[in-house]
Amino acid sequence: MNPKGKNPMSRHLQSSSLLAAAVGLALLQAGPAWALYKVVAPDGRVTYTDRPPSDRPAATLKTNGTVAATTGLPFELQKVANQYPVTFYSSTKCPPCDAARQMLQSRGIPYTEKTVETSEDILTLQKREGVQQLPVLKVGSKQLVGFAQADWVGYLDAAGYPAKSALPASYKQPPATPLVPPDIKAAVPEPLRLQADT
Known part of the structure; x- marks a missing residue:
């Protein structure tokens, strides 16, 4: 035991936890780094995916969830x-x-x-x-x-x-x-x- 009564490992774990929390918060604020597409099937069913469909148009969503300006184009x-x-x-x-x-x-x-x-x-x-x-x-x-x-x-x-x-x-x-x-x-x-x- 440390003569001052403090465990050096607990200080290391505490600083590691703070670092992990800061990195996690930064990642959450950054948003996704890939495109997100909103696909509406002929039956009206809506699907969100990271890959555009090859057979029909899809609306590209911005990272804030709004539809990109290319929606409605051929x-x-x-x-x-x-x-x-x-x-x-x-x-x-x-x-x-x-x-x-x-x-x-x-x-x-x-x-x-x-x-x-x-x-x-x-x-x-x-x-x-x-x-x-x-x-x-x-x-x-x-x-x-x-x-x-x-x-x-x-x-x-x-x-x-x-x-x-x-x-x-x-x-x-x-x-x-x-x-x-x-x-x-x-x-x-x-x-x-x-x-x-x-």
Whole structure:
């Protein structure tokens, strides 16, 4: 027995238990690292699985349980959009951004548009994508900076997107959203400004 009356093994077990609890909590908060699909059978039965069915469309669920934006797309387009999601970074008063958006829409590419308007947006774009120029297109993990239609078409073709729109008539492009949401911008303090001596 320890002269102070404390067992050194109990201290080791206690610290191990705390470490295991911290790791377990971190894993619970992280959520699943794989895709989760909601499959509705012809008879209406709903199944959740980590593998997409090969014979019919399935809704991809986000880790928070909401359905991903590719729901309602034709099966082949849904598969491509899930594997190679398209993100388009744009700004107002940007003619190349307007031309790029028009090309994506006329080709029927489902995409997420993030607008870069504020200094917070610009800093976030620089950190996230390492660029200071717009427009930016992400097709899966591939990045294109600036609008060169032939390059964009080539990347979309390589990803497997159809050359002509396969979007259903009922499809509505989600509205563009700021790269940095307004509630986060409100939490960021204004930069310090120096006053001139008078």
